[in-house]
Amino acid sequence: MISKEEVLHIAKLARLDLTEQEVADMQRDLSSILDYFDLLKKAPKPKHAAEARQTNVLRADEAHSNDIADDLINASPLQKDGYIQVKQVL
Amino acid sequence: MDITKLTIADLQKTFKEGALTSVEVTRAYLDAIEKKDGEVNAYLSVTKELALEQAKAADERIKAGQAGPLTGVPMAVKDAILVQGQTCTAASKMLERYTAPYDATVIKRLKEAGAVILGKTDLDEFAMGGSGENSAFGPSKNPIDTSRVAGGSSSGSAAAVAAEEACYALGSETGGSIRLPSSFTGIVGLKTTYGAVSRNGLIAFGSSLDQIGPMGKTVADVETVFAAISGKDPMDATSAEYTYQKETVPLNGLRIGVPKEYFVEGIDPEVEKVVREAIKKAQDQGATIVEINLPSVEFALACYYVIAPAEASANLARYDGIRYGLSVPSKDLLDGYLKTKGQGFGKEVKRRIMIGTYVLSSGYYDAYYKKAQEVRQLIVEDFQKAFSEVDVIFSPVSPITAPKIGEKAADPLAMYLMDVYTVSANLAGIPALSLPCGKANGMPVGLHIVGKPFAEATILSVASQMEAMLQ
Numbered sequence: 008m009i010s011k012e013e014v015l016h017i018a019k020l021a022r023l024d025l026t027e028q029e030v031a032d033m034q035r036d037l038s039s040i041l042d043y044f045d046l047l048k049k050a051p052k053p054k055h056a057a058e059a060r061q062t063n064v065l066r067a068d069e070a071h072s073n074d075i076a077d078d079l080i081n082a083s084p085l086q087k088d089g090y091i092q093v094k095q096v097l
Numbered sequence: 098m099d100i101t102k103l104t105i106a107d108l109q110k111t112f113k114e115g116a117l118t119s120v121e122v123t124r125a126y127l128d129a130i131e132k133k134d135g136e137v138n139a140y141l142s143v144t145k146e147l148a149l150e151q152a153k154a155a156d157e158r159i160k161a162g163q164a165g166p167l168t169g170v171p172m173a174v175k176d177a178i179l180v181q182g183q184t185c186t187a188a189s190k191m192l193e194r195y196t197a198p199y200d201a202t203v204i205k206r207l208k209e210a211g212a213v214i215l216g217k218t219d220l221d222e223f224a225m226g227g228s229g230e231n232s233a234f235g236p237s238k239n240p241i242d243t244s245r246v247a248g249g250s251s252s253g254s255a256a257a258v259a260a261e262e263a264c265y266a267l268g269s270e271t272g273g274s275i276r277l278p279s280s281f282t283g284i285v286g287l288k289t290t291y292g293a294v295s296r297n298g299l300i301a302f303g304s305s306l307d308q309i310g311p312m313g314k315t316v317a318d319v320e321t322v323f324a325a326i327s328g329k330d331p332m333d334a335t336s337a338e339y340t341y342q343k344e345t346v347p348l349n350g351l352r353i354g355v356p357k358e359y360f361v362e363g364i365d366p367e368v369e370k371v372v373r374e375a376i377k378k379a380q381d382q383g384a385t386i387v388e389i390n391l392p393s394v395e396f397a398l399a400c401y402y403v404i405a406p407a408e409a410s411a412n413l414a415r416y417d418g419i420r421y422g423l424s425v426p427s428k429d430l431l432d433g434y435l436k437t438k439g440q441g442f443g444k445e446v447k448r449r450i451m452i453g454t455y456v457l458s459s460g461y462y463d464a465y466y467k468k469a470q471e472v473r474q475l476i477v478e479d480f481q482k483a484f485s486e487v488d489v490i491f492s493p494v495s496p497i498t499a500p501k502i503g504e505k506a507a508d509p510l511a512m513y514l515m516d517v518y519t520v521s522a523n524l525a526g527i528p529a530l531s532l533p534c535g536k537a538n539g540m541p542v543g544l545h546i547v548g549k550p551f552a553e554a555t556i557l558s559v560a561s562q563m564e565a566m567l568q
Binding site: 014017018020021022023024025026029032033036037039040041043044046047048049050051052053054055056057061064066073075078079082083084085091093094095096 | 199334399400410433442447452454458465470472473474475478509
């Protein structure tokens with residue numbers, strides 16, 4: 008059974024606020040799901056390493072204007088002078 | 098004539114003949130939504146003005162003889178796909194008031210084709226779920242039996258098509274979210290090869306798995322939509338150089354693989370009976386049925402539920418209340434993150450973020466995430482081997498028919514098990530379709546038709562022939 012401390016540690020990494028009840032529920036749910044994952048230990052190794060699914064796809068370094076900059080800024084709850092406002096980081 | 102029963106092909110013909118206008122058809126669908134959606138709850142928002150505007154424009158094109166196959170045909174869009182100027186909620190409190198600043202590429206293409214957008218449909222929150230019950234705004238009901246779920250996560254899209262509240266719809270898949278609700282509601286749904294359809298404008302859940310796909314009344318309709326939305330998109334670096342080309346692949350001489358691992362304990366015997374009857378019909382047409390082995394199926398669900406949540410934990414980190422979405426007033430930056438995510442995300446979303454964070458965290462990465470990626474390759478190899486012996490694979494889409502609302506909700510693992518047949522195709526990136534093939538206990542059953550990468554033409558041709566026999 009995953010410990011309460013471990014749940015709180017993961018929640019902190021995920022920046023998730025959990026209520027007491029949610030922590031207890033998460034302990035129970037995560038434990039049964041993680042137990043199910045033990046199944047993967049039985050799996051053999053694949054014959055080959057996975058092929059790279061993607062090669063890098065790059066575009067030319069050209070600026071394009073598409074008029075949605077204002078819409079993007081306006082979606083933010085806190086704005087000032089055309090900038091998105093954030094709380095102090097450092 | 099029952100307007101909302103007409104297929105895309107029917108409407109194309111009717112518009113050309115002038116027997117109906119797009120405005121008339123659009124009004125018929127809007128009326129249907131008004132009459133039925135109180136109960137079905139397929140739609141989160143109905144875009145009435147947009148629809149009528151687009152219908153009028155479509156009628157001009159039709160009159161001018163410039164209509165395409167989708168011009169004037171009313172459709173619905175899963176509310177995880179951006180339509181400019183309309184809310185896009187992902188069925189989450191986190192994005193309840195978010196307005197899309199741009200069109201998804203698939204929407205751009207459909208708009209160019211003259212589509213009429215009726216509204217945004219309900220889904221499991223952030224596409225995480227198999228029943229529709231994880232929506233923050235109430236689940237869509239199965240129109241066949243409204244005490245039952247529509248399936249998820251493209252629950253509203255399936256319900257809208259099945260209830261004749263849209264002629265077709267767009268859904269999306271990460272682990273079966275088009276095929277499962279299609280199976281549960283008795284419609285056709287196509288999960289495309291990874292890369293065949295652009296993900297630009299789809300709210301991301303699992304970026305190596307996500308695909309947008311069509312859901313409709315018939316195979317021909319689904320094919321028409323797929324042809325319109327597929328193809329390379331410079332805005333999606335994972336999209337492939339791909340152009341759909343119709344093919345005829347006769348059942349006579351076709352090698353159909355049936356995985357022995359799929360017909361074991363746990364499958365509803367009524368579902369098995371219906372699916373085996375469909376397979377027999379194919380055999381009667383001259384197809385060779387080959388029992389194949391997909392031993393990695395045993396690990397597919399665990400593999401999926403490590404990888405998808407891991408990718409989700411990264412993709413959902415962006416919902417921090419700073420650039421968009423819910424922003425809970427807070428004393429400092431960290432407090433803002435904690436409160437916004439705490440209040441904005443529902444239970445299942447939090448669960449998956451936690452699983453994802455855990456399997457990627459230091460000390461656990463090798464045992465879970467790295468191992469799951471190896472198992473993913475195992476699944477790819479199983480399918481490569483299978484497709485060297487057969488042309489397509491047939492199976493049930495799900496071991497069960499649609500459960501009652503609330504039946505699976507209490508046990509997350511029981512919910513995950515509904516995806517047991519579908520997730521392998523997402524992990525391997527291969528195309529798969531759900532075709533209605535009969536009923537079990539009064540509820541629809543979907544036949545699962547799986548193909549090689551980029552073999553949508555084969556799958557659609559086979560499905561079309563099966564559909565004709567199963568009428």
